[in-house]
Amino acid sequence: MTMTVLTRTEPDEPSRIGRPVMMLLARLDRALRAVETAASSLAAFALFAIMWIVGIDVAMRYLFNRPFGWSYDFISLYVIVALFFLALSPTFAANGHINVDLLHHALPRWGRRVCEVLICALSAGFFGLLTETSAARTWEAYQAGDVLAGSYSWPTWASLIFVPLGAGLLTLRLALSGLCHLATLLGGREIISLPAIAGSSEAIAQRGFE
Amino acid sequence: MIVLAVVLGLFALLTIGLPVGFSMAVSGAAGLWALGGPSMVMGILQTSPLSVVSSYELLTIPMFLLMAELVLVSGVADDLFQAAAAWVGRIPGGLGMATALAGAGFGAICGSSTASAATLSSTSLPAMLKQGYEPRMAAGVVAISGTLSMLLPTSIALVIYGLLAEVNIGKLLVSGIIPAILVTITIMLTILLLVWEDPRRAPSVRGVPWADRIRMLRSVGPMLILFGIVTGVIYTGVATPTEASAFGALGAFFLAVQRGKLTLASGVKSFQHAAQGTCMITMILVGASIFGYFFTITQVTQGLVDWVGSLEVSRWIIITLILCGYIILGSFMDQIAILVLTVPIVLPLIKSLGFDPLWFGVVKIVTAEVGMITPPIGLNCFIVARYANRPVSDVFHGIWPHFVAHLIAIAILVAFPAIVLWLPSRM
Numbered sequence: 001m002t003m004t005v006l007t008r009t010e011p012d013e014p015s016r017i018g019r020p021v022m023m024l025l026a027r028l029d030r031a032l033r034a035v036e037t038a039a040s041s042l043a044a045f046a047l048f049a050i051m052w053i054v055g056i057d058v059a060m061r062y063l064f065n066r067p068f069g070w071s072y073d074f075i076s077l078y079v080i081v082a083l084f085f086l087a088l089s090p091t092f093a094a095n096g097h098i099n100v101d102l103l104h105h106a107l108p109r110w111g112r113r114v115c116e117v118l119i120c121a122l123s124a125g126f127f128g129l130l131t132e133t134s135a136a137r138t139w140e141a142y143q144a145g146d147v148l149a150g151s152y153s154w155p156t157w158a159s160l161i162f163v164p165l166g167a168g169l170l171t172l173r174l175a176l177s178g179l180c181h182l183a184t185l186l187g188g189r190e191i192i193s194l195p196a197i198a199g200s201s202e203a204i205a206q207r208g209f210e
Numbered sequence: 211m212i213v214l215a216v217v218l219g220l221f222a223l224l225t226i227g228l229p230v231g232f233s234m235a236v237s238g239a240a241g242l243w244a245l246g247g248p249s250m251v252m253g254i255l256q257t258s259p260l261s262v263v264s265s266y267e268l269l270t271i272p273m274f275l276l277m278a279e280l281v282l283v284s285g286v287a288d289d290l291f292q293a294a295a296a297w298v299g300r301i302p303g304g305l306g307m308a309t310a311l312a313g314a315g316f317g318a319i320c321g322s323s324t325a326s327a328a329t330l331s332s333t334s335l336p337a338m339l340k341q342g343y344e345p346r347m348a349a350g351v352v353a354i355s356g357t358l359s360m361l362l363p364t365s366i367a368l369v370i371y372g373l374l375a376e377v378n379i380g381k382l383l384v385s386g387i388i389p390a391i392l393v394t395i396t397i398m399l400t401i402l403l404l405v406w407e408d409p410r411r412a413p414s415v416r417g418v419p420w421a422d423r424i425r426m427l428r429s430v431g432p433m434l435i436l437f438g439i440v441t442g443v444i445y446t447g448v449a450t451p452t453e454a455s456a457f458g459a460l461g462a463f464f465l466a467v468q469r470g471k472l473t474l475a476s477g478v479k480s481f482q483h484a485a486q487g488t489c490m491i492t493m494i495l496v497g498a499s500i501f502g503y504f505f506t507i508t509q510v511t512q513g514l515v516d517w518v519g520s521l522e523v524s525r526w527i528i529i530t531l532i533l534c535g536y537i538i539l540g541s542f543m544d545q546i547a548i549l550v551l552t553v554p555i556v557l558p559l560i561k562s563l564g565f566d567p568l569w570f571g572v573v574k575i576v577t578a579e580v581g582m583i584t585p586p587i588g589l590n591c592f593i594v595a596r597y598a599n600r601p602v603s604d605v606f607h608g609i610w611p612h613f614v615a616h617l618i619a620i621a622i623l624v625a626f627p628a629i630v631l632w633l634p635s636r637m
Contacts, residue, residue, distance in 0.1 A: 054456035
């Protein structure tokens with residue numbers, strides 16, 4: 001997990017960004033991290049639930065020939081959707097989304113920070129759009145009372161809502177991280193540290209997934 | 211024209227370090243906007259992300275990731291190496307061979323190559339160094355043995371390929387087994403060759419009494435049970451790969467509890483790490499799906515297939531070029547990224563040339579294994595270097611005999627597809 005630090009990167013350089021602005025950004029970052037920790041815990045719990053529901057379902061089917069009728073729909077409609085969308089922003093904050101960092105090996109710190117600002121701005125545009133369209137769709141489904149037909153009437157909005165929730169949280173994270181990096185570039189202190197580069201000890205500590 | 215701009219845009223985004231899934235989503239959406247205006251983008255954004263995520267087959271990924279995390283917590287790898295070392299330790303290079311065997315055994319229950327390399331680094335590497343093994347050779351064996359996880363049935367990489375290629379995931383997982391045995395033997399023969407060339411590289415070990423050897427076999431039990439409840443049920447068709455993966459995760463959970471290694475803190479960390487891994491991989495699949503819409507509409511893939519079909523070149527030359535391309539890409543790009551970026555384009559080509567997608571998946575994963583160990587970013591080498599506290603150049607130096615051996619193994623798999631296809635054909 002990247003940590004929030006309020007130390008000067010270049011101690012001799014006079015800060016050109018006002019102290020109140022930096023304090024505000026750091027405070028917002030802390031608040032957002034608290035929300036992300038909660039979202040990440042919920043995602044972890046969703047994973048825990050999936051493991052047990054599927055495991056018990058299979059056991060009930062083969063041992064007692066009485067599988068849960070609801071588990072397939074419940075998991076694919078709600079639990080895995082919650083798992084993915086709630087984890088989006090915490091994973092970004094923890095630099096968990098893999099990228100190609102070949103260029104970053106060659107760039108100075110300020111150059112890497114310019115890249116981070118670009119990354120945040122471009123992604124915020126995309127996820128902002130996703131938040132908007134998915135929120136509209138969720139609202140439509142809620143008002144129309146859409147359900148997924150089957151042996152149970154699963155309300156569609158309860159699945160759809162995780163898209164604007166997760167994408168919205170990520171959009172906020174991207175906007176805030178972008179501003180923090182920009183403030184640092186303009187001569188402020190470092191609020192969010194740069195992501196670890198592949199091969200560095202920080203990156204290895206995070207371990208990959210292949 | 212739009213296609214070229216979008217593809218160049220994608221590479222530009224990847225280069226500045228935008229996460230792979232984000233890059234594909236952003237450039238795909240931009241391309242769709244250019245082709246069909248905002249309504250097309252909105253339409254696809256409304257359906258695509260949710261339809262990718264809301265899939266039961268996708269569950270295999272979080273379950274295998276979780277299984278890997280929990281197996282890691284359980285500490286079962288230490289025992290595996292001890293048992294293997296007791297049995298084969300006396301052969302020249304025996305501890306190296308034990309590392310390869312432990313890598314295969316661990317790989318059968320832990321689908322993450324980096325997790326496997328990290329585990330072997332903390333168990334077999336110190337044992338070899340203590341015995342006076344040449345550090346370069348020891349580090350090389352550990353880095354390469356970790357990659358066996360990618361080929362055995364809990365492999366996360368194979369599942370990602372299966373989802374992208376829309377092949378039968380159960381058959382795909384099973385088809386990696388014989389190639390994994392072949393690769394294990396390749397690693398062991400390479401060690402034997404190295405020791406034969408210079409016996410000082412691997413001083414011999416004192417023998418272990420038979421009673422101890424048999425006692426140590428007991429520790430292999432949990433591994434065999436986990437292997438059985440995942441691979442066994444997939445092979446016999448008792449359960450689907452998704453169900454088997456959940457069983458595997460539960461089994462690993464009980465194993466960690468039974469061995470007294472699962473605390474609240476380590477448990478929460480494992481689940482969070484697996485959840486983030488799931489999110490990362492799924493985000494890439496979501497990005498690939500949005501980019502895929504763009505590619506489908508522009509018919510680029512079909513154009514490429516037609517163009518290659520019109521070439522007067524043997525299909526074996528084309529497959530050789532593709533595999534060489536993969537090995538080069540693998541030296542500087544993440545393996546999951548390579549899979550997602552290339553499979554949707556390369557696979558139609560492979561099918562049109564008359565190759566089997568199952569076979570291609572396994573061969574592709576063996577090239578990915580090579581990618582995990584080639585400089586400059588061979589991830590496993592960095593992991594081993596960190597654990598061994600040695601410069602990574604040392605590990606890269608120790609890896610090159612295995613690199614050459616792996617190329618031979620790939621050539622064998624390409625020449626004899628039956629090695630891959632025989633076992634799944636019996637399911």
